[in-house]
Amino acid sequence: MSKKNKINVAVIGATGYTGLDLILMLSKHPKVNIKYLCATKNLGKNIKYFDNRIKKNLPKISSVNNIEWKNLHLVFLSLPNGEAQKIIKKHFTIYKNLKFIDLSADFRIFDAKIYKKNYINKHKAKKLIKHSIYSIPELSKNLIRKYRIISNPGCYPTSIQIPLIPLIKKDLIKTDNITIDSKSGYSGAGKNFEKKFTHKNLHQSTYAYGIKNHRHICEIDQQLKKFTKKKVSYSFNPYLLPTFRGLLTSSYVYLKKGQSVNTLRSTLINFYKKSKFIKILKLNSSIGSGNVLNTNNCEISVCETRIKKKVIIFSAIDNLIKGASGQAIQNMNILYNYSENLGLK
16 A cells, blocks of 8 residues: 555546546545546547546546556546456556456446347457456455456446345345336436437437346346345336436335235335435435435335335435445455444545
8 A cells, every 4th residue: 555555546537527426526535546537539638628526636638558556556448338347457467466447338247148139249358257347346345355356237237126126035025026227317328329329309308218138137036136136127217317317216016915015114224224315214205316416315205005015115325426436445445444424524
């Protein structure tokens, strides 16, 4: 470790929405020394040019080719899918103490064939998949210390797994007909989202997309099966909202015989009683993304409906924080044995 027990980090993919939020939080983290901010464009520019919330004087944007890898402890990668694989593959075996936290989908999927099916391209570092761990910290916890490649989950899967996995594990809800819809601010689609979506008036409308084959479905399938050992049948409907950040997921579930909404809520409270970021609201509480914006929190509300045994479980996160950069820092804190909420308060 460097002076004052700080870790030296690089952020590769510094100027996207996720990268900028990550840099903002890292710049205030007492145990982090930012050594490199890397991008493919705007080399030599100050990061404050892209985000005036960042007040600290930081290294100017440089090429990844300028990195002196031996001086780093940790690399954050916030890149388009397929790019982190190439960088990690090139440096993983050479620098044996270097660790990576990847915010793309590159190491989220355990099966390279499923990765290719959903992300079109072949996986470029298949042999490293076994050296990586997919980590929602509340679910993986200290296991991540055994790994050097930490795969940061997607925002939709994060908001879905946190409320559902404890309930499915405890056999409290039926698993054959779950409906999930998730509404996200448009930042979740990245800076070039207008090129991805040709729908008119995106900034003034709500837009449903990826109804049958959204890429996150294979990630959700994989993790639900891993943690619950059950076959879970569900539909997933994502939406973009005309707001910059924030995500609200609604999971429509049916209670199993003998169970109640109070049991669901108490199970979640008990499961997350030691968690610093999961907040279980009172039964039937109204909920929105407003309370969690710019935080690493996840708020959950269990609500009754007019239909007997049908329950809606709402979960709200900031898609750029708990759904991306904040969760990455939470993973970093656990990885280096810091307090889990250090730099995230």
